[in-house]
Amino acid sequence: MPLAPPKTEVLHGDKGYDSDKVRRQIEARGAAPNIPPKSNRRYKPGFSPALYRNRNAIERAFCRLKDFRRIATRYDKLARNFLAAVQLTATVCYWL
Numbered sequence: 001m002p003l004a005p006p007k008t009e010v011l012h013g014d015k016g017y018d019s020d021k022v023r024r025q026i027e028a029r030g031a032a033p034n035i036p037p038k039s040n041r042r043y044k045p046g047f048s049p050a051l052y053r054n055r056n057a058i059e060r061a062f063c064r065l066k067d068f069r070r071i072a073t074r075y076d077k078l079a080r081n082f083l084a085a086v087q088l089t090a091t092v093c094y095w096l
Contacts, residue, residue, distance in 0.1 A: 010034050012055040064093045
């Protein structure tokens with residue numbers, strides 16, 4: 001059974017995701033995009049640097065998870081086994 005994506009109010013992304021299409025998709029799902037605008041954009045949509053600072057914690061968490069070879073190369077064929085491995089690894093990373 002596929003997992004439903006969690007509900008969120010603000011979705012953080014880097015400049016690579018700064019396009020009108022991506023922003024519309026995020027808003028269609030009921031979240032507000034907090035993506036820094038590219039420098040060549042004529043119309044610069046709203047962006048909160050204070051909220052964007054939280055994205056650093058997310059990036060560090062993914063970096064720590066990818067230190068484990070099993071997670072980085074995805075040895076597990078089944079999604080449920082991979083999810084269990086990620087959850088176990090995340091628990092070990094933040095428990096130690």
